[in-house]
Amino acid sequence: MTTPTAGWAPRAALDTLKARADLYRAVRVFFDARQVLEVDTPVLSRHATVDRHIDSFSTADARGWLQTSPEFAMKRLLCAGSGAIWQMAKVFRAEEAGRFHNPEFTLLEWYRVGFDHHALMNEVEALLRAAGVTGPTFARMSYGEAFDRHAGIDPFTASVDALKALPEAEAFADETDRDVLLDLWMSHRVGPRLGRGTPCFVHDFPASQAALSRVVDGRAQRFELFWEGLELANGFWELSDAGEQHRRFTGEQAWRAARGLPVPPLDAHLIAALDHGLPDCAGVALGLDRLLMRLLHLESLGEVLAFPADRA
Numbered sequence: 001m002t003t004p005t006a007g008w009a010p011r012a013a014l015d016t017l018k019a020r021a022d023l024y025r026a027v028r029v030f031f032d033a034r035q036v037l038e039v040d041t042p043v044l045s046r047h048a049t050v051d052r053h054i055d056s057f058s059t060a061d062a063r064g065w066l067q068t069s070p071e072f073a074m075k076r077l078l079c080a081g082s083g084a085i086w087q088m089a090k091v092f093r094a095e096e097a098g099r100f101h102n103p104e105f106t107l108l109e110w111y112r113v114g115f116d117h118h119a120l121m122n123e124v125e126a127l128l129r130a131a132g133v134t135g136p137t138f139a140r141m142s143y144g145e146a147f148d149r150h151a152g153i154d155p156f157t158a159s160v161d162a163l164k165a166l167p168e169a170e171a172f173a174d175e176t177d178r179d180v181l182l183d184l185w186m187s188h189r190v191g192p193r194l195g196r197g198t199p200c201f202v203h204d205f206p207a208s209q210a211a212l213s214r215v216v217d218g219r220a221q222r223f224e225l226f227w228e229g230l231e232l233a234n235g236f237w238e239l240s241d242a243g244e245q246h247r248r249f250t251g252e253q254a255w256r257a258a259r260g261l262p263v264p265p266l267d268a269h270l271i272a273a274l275d276h277g278l279p280d281c282a283g284v285a286l287g288l289d290r291l292l293m294r295l296l297h298l299e300s301l302g303e304v305l306a307f308p309a310d311r312a
Helices: 014-033 071-079 117-131 143-150 167-172 178-193 242-258 268-276 288-295
Strands: 085-092 104-113 139-142 200-206 219-227 230-237 281-287
Touching: 014 085, 014 117, 014 288, 071 085, 071 104, 071 268, 071 281, 104 117, 104 288, 117 200, 117 219, 117 230, 117 281, 117 288, 139 143, 143 178, 143 200, 167 178, 230 288, 242 268, 281 288
Parallel strands: 139 200
Antiparallel strands: 085 104, 104 281, 200 219, 219 230, 230 281
8 A cells, every 4th residue: 555645545654554453453462361351432422521631522512522531431330340441442632633642543541450550550561562662671750750850840849930930831921820830841841851762650740630540648649651752641540539539520620610711511420430439440541643653663643543633
């Protein structure tokens, strides 16, 4: 198969499409060997994420939302007694297409009952080894260590004014939310320097960035995986407290409302499921398109997609 430049033609080369099929095959073999159940959940839902960092697509008739992750439905399965589960899901996020982004992409998500986030980091590394990643053992460092090493600041004690010293923060002169400014530092200074040569896990985030994870001793029990400066995965030792999760959801809704952003309905089904009982577990979402891009040493996400946004 050739790769014509005409708009109707696929962007990815045939060898890349074959490499994607090989990656999917390796993922299935990996989870089959561990007896983790493959599941399938809806792409369209009456609820959406209220995460301040993620915007959802709604249907034209405003009757549903396209999933940004299969997380909520998978947790409902866990609460129903599914045991360890995984799936490869098409997910959608309302953001501009770019070198590392496409509005539609493929997410590998799995949950391991009885694991914490450290045990799950071990399994993430094992999966990437099965997918073809070679080299030394993956590096691990705390969020604080990452900022100290690559930005020279303490993210837990630095003042808001000090965080605004980043040139890219000029447009945020009136910003008072520390996490917004820390995200700028992560995006422009810290993240691009992580995982150079060897993939790197960053763990123990600020409690204010817990999202769906537990908080222990003032630190969010979650991790992110970077490879050559690109975030590949986001994992959590999952929060099981329904009341606390509802409080966080409503807090995110209030944050979005205060900034004039769309405020999707929170997932009441998830809260009810958590109230029924979520087993002690850890979960992770891994971007397969980004992983494939790094495995093949390609420069942009569009190169691993048959039809990226500009050809969809």
